[in-house]
Amino acid sequence: MAEFRLSAEHQRFATWARATAAEHIAPLARHDGRVNRPLLREMGARGLLRAVFGGTAEPDQAAALQLCLLREAIAQVSGEAETALALQGLGSYPILQSGTRDLAARWIPPIAAGEAVAAFALSEPGAGSDAAALELRAEPDGQGWRLTGEKTWISNAPDADIYSVFARTTPGTRSKGVTAFAVPGDSAGLTGEPIDMLSPHPIGHLTFDGVRVGPESVLGEVDDGFAVAMRTLDLFRPSVGAYAVGMAQAALDTTVEHVKTRQVHGAPLARQQAVAHRIADMVAQLEAGRLLVYAAAAAYDAGDEPQEQTRRSAIAKLFATEAAQQIVDGCVQLHGAVALRSGHLLEQLYRDVRSLRIYEGASEIQRTIIAREVIGIR
Ligand code: COS
Secondary structure, rough: OOOOOOHHHHHHHHHHHHHHHHHHHHHHOOOOOOHHHHHHHHHHHHHHHHHHHOOOOOOOOOHHHHHHHHHHHOOOOOHHHHHHHHHHHHHHHHHHHOOOHHHHHHHHHHHHHHOOOOEEOOOOOOOOEEEHHHHOOOEEEEEEEEEEEEEEEEEOOOOOOOOEEEOOOOOOOOHHHHEEEEEEEOOEEEEEEEOOOOOOOOOOOEEEEEEEEOHHHHHHHHHEEEHHHHHHHHHHHHHHHHHHHHHHHHHHHHHHHHHHHHHEEEEEEHHHHHHHHHHHEEEEEEEEHHHHHHHHHHHHHOOHHOOOOOOHHHHHHHHHHHHHHHHHHHHHHHHHHHHHHHOOOOHHHHHHHHHHHHHOHHHHHHHHHOOOOOOHHH
C-alpha cells in the first residue's frame, strides 16, 4: 500500500538535503552546458550522491522514495545541481541493477563520490519515443563486441566517464534483440559533441566507430537489454515527477510572497478572488502530483508487481510534469512582466520545466503505457 504521509525521518532527510544543497552546492552552479565536476565532487563529499544509492556502503536497490525526496528538495534550490545528481543515478543504475559485481564495484563508488560521471544512452536519431527501433550495432568481436552507430540527446554527453549504452545485437527483432553495455567514455572510437539546447543540464551527441568492449561490459543478458532500460525508467520516471514538484513548489513559494506584497488598487494582489483561487488551484495540483510521486516510489520500494510499478510510475511522471508546467506558467502570469526578466527565478523555471514533459518518455508515451495497462490492448 502506498504511503500518504512522510515519516519524521523522511522529513528530516529532505530538510537536510535542501539545506545542504542551498548552502554548499547551488553556489557552484555554472549553467554553461557542460558537466560541472567541482559541483559533482561537492555533492559527493556532502553525501548527497551517496543518498541516490540508498546512502549505505552496500548500494541499496530499493530507494525510490529517498531518490524522490532528494530530487524534490534539491530542485527547490538549483536545477543544475538537481539534474547533475539525478543523472549520476540514471546513468549508473543499469550497472548497479544488471552489471557484474566487479563492474559495479569499479564504477558505483566513484560515481557516488562525484569523481566519475555517468550517462544513460538510449535515444538515437531514429529512435526516441520508439526506443525498440534503436539501430546502434553491437557485433561479436572475439570474446567481446564492437559498437557502431550513433546516440543523441544523451544527458552528460560527451563528458561522461561511463555510459550505459543500449545496442542492437540481433537485427530485425525490435525489443527482443537489444543488449545493454557499460562503455567507458575514453574508449577508442567513441567521440561526441555537446548540443546547445533549452535544458538545465548538459546534453550531447555520440558517435561509436567500432568501439571495442569486453564481455564483462554486458549488463544483464545478451538480447535482454530492453528490459534493463525499461526497469531503469520505471525507477526514474517518478523521480522526474519529483523534480517537477520541487520546481513547482519553488514557483509557488515565490508567487505567494508576491501576491501578498504586490499592491494593486490600494490592496495586495491576493485580495483579488481570481488571484487567490488561482493560487488554491495550483496548490491542489501540486499536492496531487506530490502524492502520486510518493505513491509510485513507495510501490517501487515495496516491490509491488512490476506492472503496478510501471503504471504508477507513468501516472506520476505524466501528472506531476504536466501540473508543474501549468503551475510555473500560472505563477509567471500572476507576476506579470517582472517574471520574464532575465535572471528572475520564474524565468529560469519557465525554461527548465519544459523538457520534463519530453525526456524519459514524453507525456504521450506515459499515456500509452497507462492506457495499455488499463485497457489491456497493445
Ligand atoms: N519493465 C520490464 N520489461 C518491460 C517494461 C518494463 N517497464 N516495459 C516493457 N517491457 C518489455 C515487455 O514486457 C516486452 O517484452 P516481451 O515482448 O517479452 O513481453 C518488451 O519489453 C517490449 O515491450 P513493448 O511491447 O511494450 O514495447 P513497445 O516498443 O511497444 O513500447 C515503450 C515500449 C513505448 C514503453 C518504450 O519504447 C518507451 O518507454 N519509450 C520511451 C523511451 C524513453 O523513455 N526514452 C527516453 C530515454 S531517457 S531521456
